[in-house]
Amino acid sequence: MSEEPSLRVLVVEDDPVAAEAHTAYVQRVPGFTVVATVGTCRAAIRALHEQAVDVVLLDMYLPDRHGLDIVRALRAAGHPADVIAVTSARDLEIVRSAVSLGVVQYVLKPFVFQTLRERLEAYRSYAHRVGAADAVNSQSEIDQMLGTLRTTGRAHLPKGLSEELLARASRVLRESGEPLSARDLAHRLEVSRVTARRYAEHLCETGLAERRSRYAGAGRPEVEYRWRH
Missing domain, CATH: 1.10.10.10 (Winged helix-like DNA-binding domain superfamily/Winged helix DNA-binding domain)
Incomplete structure (x- = not known):
């Protein structure tokens, strides 16, 4: 049985420390490879045009434009990459806009490695199901496919922290x-x-x-x- 190819990840984060941490986190999860790490909306859009990307790990607060502008540019260009928001943005309008634009996961900062790993593993299961199917034959198949994106929601914080x-x-x-x-x-x-x-x-x-x-x-x-x- 052949091994599934790694999913190619673009990390978009303007803070150097967080960008380094997120890149290292992704590389620790089997089945994912970081193809580029950038810190601006402009650099992200350029990277998406220059190389193949399966999923974007996206911060919302970028120095040149809002992260949602990257999502809109993706959709307008018909780019197939999915988006996982990794951000401190708690504003309800941002969350609603992200959902309406098709963001598949929304991870709030601060978080620890286990939290992101759980989201990435859920996304990997979803992506492989979608990639292996030409069509769906029933409502239950659709429910199962979308259900793989859901996580348990467990908090992976050090003991004693809420x-x-x-x-x-x-x-x-x-x-x-x-x-x-x-x-x-x-x-x-x-x-x-x-x-x-x-x-x-x-x-x-x-x-x-x-x-x-x-x-x-x-x-x-x-x-x-x-x-x-």
């Missing part, structure tokens, strides 16, 4: 006009300093936030966290 509090911590850091210490973050989240530090450190590990030391006189420096814009 998606709800992680989203709140992300929002606080993202909307803060200045770096925050663990004590500052704890106060705004109404949690303990230790808990706030765990969430801040997780955001740093996933590339969404960064840490730095602040020296204020004698004694140990205080660690501050800020969102990576």
Whole structure:
């Protein structure tokens, strides 16, 4: 039995740290190969014209244009590539527009490797089913085919972390006009300093936030966290 060819992935992410992480994540999932990693809408459209791409891993917030413009350009050109949104965009209008344009998966930042792997594996099953079929003979076949895109929705976070509090911590850091210490973050989240530090450190590990030391006189420096814009 011949092995299925790898699905070719275009990673579109303007943040260098996140782009490197997403590229590495995709390469770790069997059946996928990253053919290019770009950071702008213009570069993405050029890459799609220059090489074969099966699926686009797409951030919505790009420096030159909105990520949805890439999806519209794909559809207008009749390009067959599917799109998996990987973004911090939580605006309902963006989600609705993504769905209406045929985005097959929507992954919210921050996430860990297992979350993206689950989405990619679900997409791989769907793509192979579609590629192997010339037509469908029943409603159940269509349901099964589309059902492969669905995932369990399990949260793959480190033990003790919750998606709800992680989203709140992300929002606080993202909307803060200045770096925050663990004590500052704890106060705004109404949690303990230790808990706030765990969430801040997780955001740093996933590339969404960064840490730095602040020296204020004698004694140990205080660690501050800020969102990576």
